[in-house]
Amino acid sequence: MTNFLEIFKEVGVIREGHFELTSGLHSGIYFEKFRLLEHPEITTLICKEIAERFKSDDFSTVAGPTTGGIIIAYELARQLGKRCIFAEKSEEGREFKRGFEIKSGERILIVDDIFTTGGSIRDTISAVKRKAGVVIGVGVIVDRSEQTIEFGVPFFSVYKASVKNWKPSECPLCKEGIELSKPGGRR
Numbered sequence: 001m002t003n004f005l006e007i008f009k010e011v012g013v014i015r016e017g018h019f020e021l022t023s024g025l026h027s028g029i030y031f032e033k034f035r036l037l038e039h040p041e042i043t044t045l046i047c048k049e050i051a052e053r054f055k056s057d058d059f060s061t062v063a064g065p066t067t068g069g070i071i072i073a074y075e076l077a078r079q080l081g082k083r084c085i086f087a088e089k090s091e092e093g094r095e096f097k098r099g100f101e102i103k104s105g106e107r108i109l110i111v112d113d114i115f116t117t118g119g120s121i122r123d124t125i126s127a128v129k130r131k132a133g134v135v136i137g138v139g140v141i142v143d144r145s146e147q148t149i150e151f152g153v154p155f156f157s158v159y160k161a162s163v164k165n166w167k168p169s170e171c172p173l174c175k176e177g178i179e180l181s182k183p184g185g186r187r
């Protein structure tokens with residue numbers, strides 16, 4: 001069994017400090033997914049875990065939300081011989097642009113990198129449903145959510161992280177006056 005926590009530490013995926021996550025929550029731990037995704041050989045290894053979980057399921061397409069989700073979806077599709085599409089931000093949350101078609105009843109696996117509140121996944125599921133596609137499962141690399149979020153389909157995470165996330169109003173690091181950083185691609 002591969003020790004993914006060791007790998008994450010080694011390549012610098014896990015950062016400690018005071019962070020505002022994409023979800024708006026605050027935390028003392030940040031998973032910098034691009035420290036992982038910049039290493040294709042490690043990303044391939046980790047995606048293999050998701051592939052193993054869903055390889056016997058009946059689906060033809062893998063879909064992910066931008067940005068990291070594109071890489072995961074592409075690698076999964078490559079490993080399993082499926083098609084890869086991705087959902088971009090839009091007025092409705094997310095939608096499939098670039099002329100991506102989904103046939104009515106098309107069976108789709110949804111994947112993403114870091115799972116916190118499930119917002120990106122939920123928006124991608126909605127985008128699939130608006131095109132009359134069928135979501136057969138959700139696979140992520142790191143699940144850092146605190147509550148179980150039910151999508152009504154099988155959910156799999158390669159690594160379940162037990163870390164605290166707080167609403168800004170309840171964040172102890174804010175109360176201590178520790179400087180807040182906003183990592184990721186925003187600004």
Ligand SMILES: [Zn+2]
Pocket residue numbers: 018026027168171172173174175180
């Ligand atoms: Zn805070």
